[in-house]
Amino acid sequence: MPVKPRQIGPCFAAEVEGVDLTRPLSPEDVAAIHAGMDEYAVLVFHDQPLDDEQQLAFSRSLGELEHAVGTSLRAPEEYRLPTTFADVSNLDKNQQVFARDDRRRLFAIGNRLWHSDSSFKVVPAKYSLLHARRVPSKGGNTEFADMRAAYDALDDETRKEIEDLICEHSQIFSRQQLGFFDFTDEERERFKPVRQRLVRTHPSTGCRSLYLASHAGAIVGWPVPEARAFLRDLTEHATQRQFVYAHKWTVGDLVMWDNRRTMHRARPFPVHEPRDMRRTTLVGEKTV
Numbered sequence: 001m002p003v004k005p006r007q008i009g010p011c012f013a014a015e016v017e018g019v020d021l022t023r024p025l026s027p028e029d030v031a032a033i034h035a036g037m038d039e040y041a042v043l044v045f046h047d048q049p050l051d052d053e054q055q056l057a058f059s060r061s062l063g064e065l066e067h068a069v070g071t072s073l074r075a076p077e078e079y080r081l082p083t084t085f086a087d088v089s090n091l092d093k094n095q096q097v098f099a100r101d102d103r104r105r106l107f108a109i110g111n112r113l114w115h116s117d118s119s120f121k122v123v124p125a126k127y128s129l130l131h132a133r134r135v136p137s138k139g140g141n142t143e144f145a146d147m148r149a150a151y152d153a154l155d156d157e158t159r160k161e162i163e164d165l166i167c168e169h170s171q172i173f174s175r176q177q178l179g180f181f182d183f184t185d186e187e188r189e190r191f192k193p194v195r196q197r198l199v200r201t202h203p204s205t206g207c208r209s210l211y212l213a214s215h216a217g218a219i220v221g222w223p224v225p226e227a228r229a230f231l232r233d234l235t236e237h238a239t240q241r242q243f244v245y246a247h248k249w250t251v252g253d254l255v256m257w258d259n260r261r262t263m264h265r266a267r268p269f270p271v272h273e274p275r276d277m278r279r280t281t282l283v284g285e286k287t288v
C-alpha cells in the first residue's frame with residue numbers, strides 16, 4: 001500500500017505516516033512521494049532515526065544529489081560533513097557550537113531570511129531534505145511560504161509586469177541585508193550573481209509560481225533601488241501568514257520541500273545550544 005500524505009496547516013503542507021525511511025523504498029512508494037510533492041510542496045515525516053548513509057540512500061532514491069562545495073564560509077578542511085550534505089548546524093568539525101561572533105555563524109544567519117535553496121547557483125535546487133539530529137530547547141522553527149498561492153493571489157497587472165523579468169541572485173545580496181559585508185576577493189568571485197526567472201512554471205504540474213529569495217538583489221534592466229523595493233514588496237506579499245506553514249522540529253523529523261515553488265526561513269534559537277540539522281538536496285533545473 002503506497003504512502004499517502006495527509007494535509008496539515010495550509011494546503012501546501014502534508015504529513016506522511018506509515019513509511020520507514022531507514023529502509024529502501026518500493027518503486028510505488030517513491031512514485032507516491034513524488035506525487036505527494038506535486039500535490040503539496042512540503043512533506044513532513046516524523047520518527048525517522050536516520051543516519052547519514054540512510055539519509056543519502058533515501059535522497060538518492062528520489063533524484064540526483066547536489067553537492068555543497070564552496071557555498072558557505074567553512075573552508076574545506078573545516079567541513080564537519082561530507083559534501084553530499086549541506087551542514088545547516090551551528091557546529092564546527094569538533095561538534096562545538098560556534099562562538100557568537102564566529103564569521104561562519106554570522107554568514108549562516110542569512111538562512112533566517114526568506115529564501116529558496118541554491119537559487120544563487122546556475123542550476124538551483126529541486127527538493128531539500130532536512131533531518132533533525134539535535135534541536136534546541138526552544139525556537140529554531142522553519143517556516144515555509146507557498147509561492148504558487150502567492151503568485152495566484154497577484155492581480156493581473158502585476159502578473160503581466162513580472163512575467164519575463166530576470167533577477168540576479170547571490171549570497172552577497174542576502175548577507176548585505178543583514179549588514180554582513182565582510183567578504184574576501186576570493187569569496188566575492190565565488191559568490192558572483194547568477195540569473196533566475198522571477199516567474200517559474202513547474203515542470204510536473206505546469207503551475208506558475210513566484211521564484212523569490214533574499215539572494216535576489218537586482219532585476220535585469222531595472223535601477224537597483226527600484227528593483228530591491230519591488231522585490232521586497234513581492235516578498236512581503238508572498239509571506240503573509242495565510243501562505244505560511246511553520247514547522248516545529250522534533251528529533252527524527254525529516255521535512256522535504258520543493259524549492260521551485262516555496263521559500264523558507266529558519267527562526268532564531270538560543271545562541272549557545274547545539275542545533276544539528278543535516279540537509280541533502282536534489283539538483284533542479286535551470287530557469288534561464
Ligand SMILES: [Fe+2]
Nearest residue numbers: 111115116117
Ligand atoms: Fe535553506
